[in-house]
Amino acid sequence: MMHQPPSNAAGAGQIPSGQQQLWMMMQQQQQQRQSAPPLGQQQQYGAGSQNPGSAGEVKSLWIGDLQQWMDESYIMGIFAQSGEALSAKVIRNKLTGQSEGYGFIEFISQSVAERVLQTYNGAKMPSCEQTFRLNWAQAGAGERRQTEGADYTIFVGDLAPEVTDQMLTDTFKSVYGTVKGAKVVIDRGTGRSKGYGFVRFADETEQMRAMNEMNGQFCSTRPMRIGPAANKNPLQMQPAMYQNTQGGHAGDSDPNNTTIFVGGLDANVTDEELKSIFGQFGELIHVKIPPGKRCGFVQFANRANAEHALSVLNGTQLGGQSIRLSWGRSPNKQPDQAQWNGGGPGGYYGYPPQQQGGYEPYGYAPPASQDPNAYYGGGYTGYGNYPQQRQ
Known part of the structure; x- marks a missing residue:
């Protein structure tokens, strides 16, 4: 027998007007994300290998x-008694050897995998408070079985440290029957809730x-802060969307960095348009689109506001294009301020040449260790970098 997972347990405040306006704006701008999840994670390990089986x-x-x-060893140990798991692979960073936070399990047959x-x-994993996050390793199988329909997602902030996925799910499930699940974002370095x-x-x-x-209602010991998160249609619900729930952007290593790189801009988007969009999230220090470039930079006065903006707006539609956000470089580490204008020997502000790799000099932000999208398809879009709770 396999290790048996435990069964899952099965007057409000008004949302601030600014968030409601942002919600409506996002609904108008973001009909559908332009890019599908990257195939890299699906193909790094023998997904769908042919033997044994049909x-x-x-x-x-x-x-x-x-x-x-x-x-x-931990993953294989979960299924060891049944002998139905053939192998497991945790994907690791080639430079650091650290886990990228995901992997693959191969079973003896498709029916066993299903x-x-x-x-x-969604069940609790052995020896920890975390739940399993599983999906098909190959897009075709997942698409054939995708019958759940679209996901509609909200952001929940100001959570108490003890709140778990199940607690958050139960809080909403008791009021709304169509709740499909909840995810508390965990800091990869500390293992604690953000x-x-x-x-x-x-x-x-x-x-x-x-x-x-639910804005202002309690979950455990604290009132919740509710905000918008982007939605996804069913064809976009793939394994890559679970990513970044434990962080992963390079800018996380510098808590003082408040600069966001904005790639994939339409040629007609202006500085003022960026200000109007990003200004919804907090005070801005500087906004600049270098002349002739399809990218820009937005510097916030506050790190938490920058994280919130990066998470919510990454992949949303602006001027008919799906924008790509990533962390820029902190101004106090930037020797040449001319790079705000796309000049200087270091390349674009926040991304010197060695970080740009083979990417075009505009269009997309350099990738994080995992695609900066979110868990459950955008349903938890851009989760990875909502502001960490100050304890």
Whole structure:
């Protein structure tokens, strides 16, 4: 027998007008994300290998949100008694050797893999308070089985340190029947909650109700702060969307950095338009689109506001294009202020040449260790960098 997962437990404040305006603006601008999840994670490990089993059978699952101590032995140990897992692989950074927070498990047949997916996904993992995050390792199988429909998601901030995925789910599930799940974002370095999370719904009406009705309501010992998070349609719900729930942007290493790189801009977008969009999240110090470049830079006065903006706006539509956000470089580490104008020997502000790699000099921000999208398809879009709760 496999290790048996435990069964899942099954007058409000008004949302600030500024957040409501932002919500409406995002709904108008963001009909659908332009890019599909990267195939890199799906292909790094023998997803859908052919033997044993029928030709073309997909027998591998993607597993995400892995903590640093969760290695191949831990994963295989979960399924060891049944002998139905053939192998496991945790993807590691080639330079540091550290886990990237995800991996793959190959089973003896597609039917076994599907049973594991249906049984374990969302259940508590052994020896920790974390839940399984599983999906098909190959897009085709996941798409064939994607019957859940679209996800409609909200951001939940100011969470108490003790709040878990299940506690957050139960708080909303007790009021809204279409809640599909919740995720508390964990700091990869400390293993502790960052003080925020996401709740996804199957019904847009209940999502909108929760935006208004649950703001200021308590989860455990603290009132929640509710905000918008981008939605995704079913075709976009792939394993890569679980990513970054434990951080992962390079800028996380500098808590004083408040500069965001904005790539993929339409040629007609102006500095003022960037100010109007990003200014919804807090005070701005500087906004600049270098002449002739399809990228820009936004510097906030406050780190938490920058993190919130990066998470919510990454991948949203602006001027008909899907923008890509990543951390720039802190001004106190930038020797040549001319780079705000796209000049200087260091390349663009925040990204010297060695960091740009083979990317075009405009269009996309250099990638983080995992694609800066979010858990559950955008349903938890851009989760990875909401402001960490100050304890």
